Amino acid sequence: QAGLNRVAKAAGKLYFGTATNPEQFVDAPYLTVLSNVHEFGQLTPANSMKWDATEPSRGVFTFDQGDKIAALAKKNGQLLRGHNCVWHNQLPAWVTDGNFDAPTLSSIVETHCSTIVKHYKGQICMPYILFRLHSWDVINECLNDDGTFREDVFFNTLNTSYIATALRAARRADPKAKLYINDFNIEGTGPKSTALVNLVKSLKKQHVPIDGIGIQAHLIVGEVPSTLLGNFRRFTALGVEIAVTELDIRMTLPDTPELRAQQKQDYRTVIETCNAVRDCVGVTVWDFTDKYSWVPSAFDGEGDACPWDANIVRKPAYNGIVEGF
């Protein structure tokens, strides 16, 4: 049997990976699939490296959860993607309600990014890929769908300067890590992906380190944008690599054979697109089984978004991925 990472690598990609949480490691059948490097050559912590998990109070850093994922990846010979340094969600109240002035918040961002990136520096560096990975989602979801900047605590206090602050801190902390900006609704063309193109251009012009664009790809069955390929190429034309970082393709429940067939096709389309773009380095699913997918808790009445079902049995979507590579 093929294995998703195996087919991805045979196609010239660096990895096929999945998000995970350490609480799920007690599930033996789950852990067996998760640890199979032929299926997954890369892990992303779904929650364990977020701000609330890593700096719950100012200057107090806790890495025990993230370390569990890093240790598993190391044991399995899997790459690690850091996720994430700066995001408007899963922030501790001390950040959101701190009413910090600009210099103070800027130094908080800098300390947070440099401390967590430094902690994972050099982890999971496979000799055969040298400096290509691991990577960090340094900036997560900084844009609105209309292409304006998200008015979160960072933007409201610092305007866009926090983006360069975070990226520079991450570069100093781990010069070999690929630094990404990661977002959703940037899969196809539109105001948001255009705004991201402009942001990357302006960062490059200012010599701010930026290596990659993370395309989350939380998609809907039957609604994969038709402009994926052109948009992926527009990104890589900027001189950055790209990765599909959080792929899942949800449906309105109940699941039907027709929806599963469409879902298979949709997974295949996304994989084929990454495959067709040289600098699309890999694809990560946002957990591989419906048992642990975030979708039902985030989207009312929707689910079954993953390539394995809730019993950890492969769905047609799995074959769509294999065929796509």
Ligand code: XIL
């Ligand atoms: C999600 C996690 O999977 C959930 O467990 C958590 O409750 C909320 O966050 N975009 C991102 C991810 O960048 O960090 C989010 O992960 C999903 C959307």
